[in-house]
Amino acid sequence: MATATATVRQVQVTFDCADPERVARFWCEVLGYVVPPPPEGFGSWADFDASLPPEHQSSAFACVDPTGAGPRLFFQRVPEGKVVxxxxxxxxxxxxxxxxxxxVAALEAEGARLEAIGAVHVRLLPADGVDESCLVMQDVEGNEFCLD
Known part of the structure; x- marks a missing residue:
């Protein structure tokens, strides 16, 4: 008997963070993503946020690929900071x-652009005969990512 399996149609990447809107807007700049329109009936995300109970205000934010090709990025406030x-x-x-x-020049140029919006240059991992060079960076809350 065949077993039914789910087909994944979309992927969302979720980030735990202290300031969801700040981190989301950083990633919009990095990836060319945009903030989606607010829910129906609200003129802005600030209006929507103000409608929430105080404990839920500023607790989440998202950004999307305007072409629809990339995954949605979702940022949620958590009480603990990044430790490891x-x-x-x-x-x-x-x-x-x-x-x-x-x-390396392309990686460094993009790294410099991202540093101007709050990223931190961590280290260049030089080509090693197996992998090409990549640049390790941190976002505005210290989460690592690579320019590859």
């Missing part, structure tokens, strides 16, 4: 097809 390295991180593909100095 992320178990999952995003690789932002800015050096695809590039090698050597040309790849």
């Amino acid at each position: 390295k992320n178990r999952v991180h995003l690789d932002v593909r800015v050096g695809t097809g590039l090698v050597g100095e040309e790849r």
